[in-house]
């Protein structure tokens with residue numbers, strides 16, 4: 001289990017799963033392109049042409065990387081997150097953290113110290129993408145959430161803040177709050193920060209349950225606790241009264257988001273480790289997708305389990321890890337499928353298409369899911385349409401102002417009343433061909 005980004009990187013390095021890149025790339029477009037071409041691999045940049053500081057990307061390179069970081073098998077990930085949601089842990093409090101080894105204040109504060117990527121040619125500028133904002137409300141406690149942050153000056157960012165918990169906290173505080181943007185976090189905390197828990201339940205408890213967690217007081221407000229193991233902490237204030245154009249930005253769906261006025265975060269202090277590692281999260285990349293999808297699988301699982309025997313849920317990267325889910329059930333009656341479809345939409349309100357498969361179809365194998373669409377599905381019988389439903393703001397095909405969309409549930413299960421054997425996929429027995437070929441690997 002990895003309680004810090006460094007432990008996670010050391011573990012990947014020992015397993016030969018860390019790709020190291022020489023300091024030859026530009027922060028402008030080239031480094032992001034490298035992350036894109038090395039999708040599925042964790043990448044350590046030794047530095048860049050414009051900035052000698054190191055960075056990492058694709059920290060949660062795959063589902064398997066995440067499973068490894070929290071010490072479970074890949075097949076146990078959804079259940080492990082569900083357990084952490086049900087029984088949060090208790091973080092340990094320490095007086096000072098490694099994240100405060102260096103403190104920059106006053107004129108020394110310049111966010112150019114961080115090797116911030118410009119991801120796409122049309123983006124509004126360099127963006128911090130893995131920055132988790134920590135705020136605190138005297139009654140509701142701590143809240144953690146990601147907000148893409150456009151560099152607009154040496155000490156300021158323009159943020160994208162949707163109408164969720166951080167906005168709620170800001171409004172309760174009269175429009176302005178001290179905040180810490182924390183960067184360089186272990187996978188457990190990266191995932192916890194992506195969960196929408198609602199006010200009053202802290203993401204810190206989920207991270208503590210997944211892999212343990214130490215917190216220390218921020219300098220800006222001793223009541224505001226930050227992860228002691230973070231690489232960088234940018235302390236300052238977010239203000240709704242001060243806004244600045246934010247965007248365009250290539251987001252989760254790999255399409256361009258528009259320019260809007262966004263609240264400004266003014267940085268007052270930077271604390272860090274002596275040799276901090278920056279985390280660049282490729283927007284629209286697999287890491288972004290996993291962070292969006294993984295927290296929703298347990299919420300769908302819970303809702304579907306309440307109505308039928310649900311074996312597994314997979315939010316698929318092909319559906320931007322936000323709009324599509326495959327739900328695997330053991331069907332006991334025809335009513336199970338429609339109940340599972342309705343429940344899946346309750347479990348994740350942004351879901352657009354849900355595919356219900358039988359227990360013999362692997363929901364993590366896109367070819368198998370498509371095979372069941374081809375062999376078990378008839379559109380006039382098995383397609384359930386929900387026109388005029390409120391969907392995701394991230395779907396460019398939905399009506400942009402009302403967010404109205406047509407949701408659909410696909411029943412890919414074996415139809416009732418038919419001979420089952422006609423729908424069963426023939427399974428070849430396993431055979432050890434390597435032994436027959438004298439142990440020579442394929443292709444030699």
Ligand SMILES: Cc1cc2nc3c(=O)[nH]c(=O)nc-3n(C[C@H](O)[C@H](O)[C@H](O)COP(=O)(O)O)c2cc1C
Pocket residue numbers: 129130143144145146147148160161162163164165166193194195196197198281288291292
């Ligand atoms: C990598 C990543 C980037 C995100 N960027 C933003 C963003 O720019 N603005 C936003 O409001 N939410 C963004 N989100 C979503 C929220 O951080 C996430 O849904 C969070 O759980 C919301 O927390 P809350 O329910 O405490 O408000 C992002 C999520 C991830 C994983």
